[in-house]
Amino acid sequence: MQGTDYLAVFCKCCVLIAVVFWFTVNNLKAPSNIKQFRAHSSLHDRNISLHIRNTVSTSNSISSTKRLKEFKMNYEKEPSNRNFSAEMRNRKSGTRYLIAWYQPPDFGNFKESTVRLQNCQYNNCALTTNKSLLSQSDVLLFYHSTMPRIPPNRTKYDQKWCFVTYESPYNVNRLYNASEWKNKFDWTMTYRQDSDVFSPYSVVKARKGISRNNYSDIFKEKTNDIVWVVSHCDTVSKRERYVNEMQKIINIDILGGCGKSRCSGSYLNCRRRLSKRYKFYLSFENSLCTDYLTEKVFHVYGESVNMVPIVRGAPNHKQYLPNGTYISTSDFKSPIELANYLKNLSFSEERYLSYLKEKDRYLSLYDYIPINEFGLCNLCKNLNQNVTKSFRKMDLETWIWKDQCHIPTDL
Ligand SMILES: *[C@@H]1O[C@H](CO)[C@@H](O)[C@H](O)[C@H]1NC(C)=O
């Protein structure tokens, strides 16, 4: 390696460390204006229980410094010096399970070091990306876009093979459709409630305590109406057309790949910054499919994001989002009707703030990583409860599409 190469590597490391540190600090920062959280999910209506024990309240009750320290202990020494055989044996209950990524997804960070399965209701599972542990793992996770073209040979007879995707049917990689993969999967893990392992992008939880926000100040600072951050400009949901229509009535600033400029900073921090100026955020998904709600909507429920989301995506979004905290395009006959409603709403401090105040009673549990503890905790629960429901009986292609998506009917 030459000197310049060392320099380049050094710079990359610096950037990486800075990003990790910044991400850490931003995610661990104690909410400033709200004290405690109640373990309650809007999903409870449908009796989908949260399999996370006090995740929010626990981490919120300790100081940022302590949390950073805990983070360092839990995250930084990993993964290279982690000894799973020791770790698994040290767990309290009898049975232990190992979950392995056959090949982690090609985005984000899916290393074992980023998920903390010790917070799960069943805390006897561990996640690994170590290839040499594949043969002894209880579950192999195959991500739709990184799975091999030909399945590997099974080395453990009761090993569960789990198909994982976070994309809507339109965007799932069709690698699974190769004849060699037929009937290979035992489980599916997706954002869908009818997956063997339910793994939503996030969960909106109610929180206890009163917000100390000065709402009239917040409202006064807002000089603009609607913002949209978007980089996928041509979609099956035709959201771009919907927005075009709205723009005939109301101003919409577009950022991201399809817009005038980028929104710098982390996903969440970009939203926080925009929410100082804008009243509404367009949470428009690229497809209209059951349960398909992504970070586009959940981020608006992030700490200190003071915008009202306008939701267009899963037809059953009401199961996920508390009433009165958002505006849904499905409640309007046309984009013009919605735009008129918003224009009116943006002039009325009281009516606008009633949405914002209601939204402040809730919080999104996860920020960036869709493949989060929630799903992996559910997976761990399946293992502990000896769930055997076999996916092999079904045809994956049929399951992925059947009764899931629709094309827009309001354009
Ligand atoms: C929710 O599900 C659990 C077990 O899955 C069951 O014991 C409980 O009675 C259910 N609660 C409601 C309100 O349906």
Ligand SMILES: *[C@@H]1O[C@H](CO)[C@@H](O)[C@H](O)[C@H]1NC(C)=O
């Ligand atoms: C992977 O696991 C094997 C067997 O336990 C171990 O020898 C090896 O050090 C691990 N590799 C990493 C990168 O942790």
Ligand SMILES: *[C@@H]1O[C@H](CO)[C@@H](O)[C@H](O)[C@H]1NC(C)=O
């Ligand atoms: C992991 O821990 C076990 C028990 O403590 C020990 O026997 C084994 O050698 C350790 N493996 C590694 C790779 O350090």
Ligand SMILES: *[C@@H]1O[C@H](CO)[C@@H](O)[C@H](O)[C@H]1NC(C)=O
């Ligand atoms: C599986 O095993 C067969 C026979 O032992 C071998 O021919 C084949 O290459 C193996 N497949 C993979 C993906 O390793």
Ligand SMILES: *[C@@H]1O[C@H](CO)[C@@H](O)[C@H](O)[C@H]1NC(C)=O
């Ligand atoms: C999947 O495979 C089946 C046959 O095995 C084929 O009919 C179908 O068109 C394939 N679908 C896709 C999306 O490739």
Ligand SMILES: *[C@@H]1O[C@H](CO)[C@@H](O)[C@H](O)[C@H]1NC(C)=O
């Ligand atoms: C909000 O702040 C303004 C000054 O910026 C103050 O006049 C007003 O009383 C405050 N409202 C509340 C509810 O604290």
Ligand SMILES: *[C@@H]1O[C@H](CO)[C@@H](O)[C@H](O)[C@H]1NC(C)=O
């Ligand atoms: C939802 O909230 C709106 C006001 O924001 C109210 O008019 C409506 O009745 C509520 N619907 C349900 C099902 O609670």
Ligand SMILES: *[C@@H]1O[C@H](CO)[C@@H](O)[C@H](O)[C@H]1NC(C)=O
């Ligand atoms: C604005 O909303 C108020 C309250 O719902 C309503 O009375 C008024 O007619 C609306 N104005 C327009 C222009 O839609």
Ligand SMILES: *[C@@H]1O[C@H](CO)[C@@H](O)[C@H](O)[C@H]1NC(C)=O
């Ligand atoms: C699951 O199976 C194991 C081993 O057969 C058994 O010890 C355990 O009690 C079972 N758990 C449940 C919840 O049935």
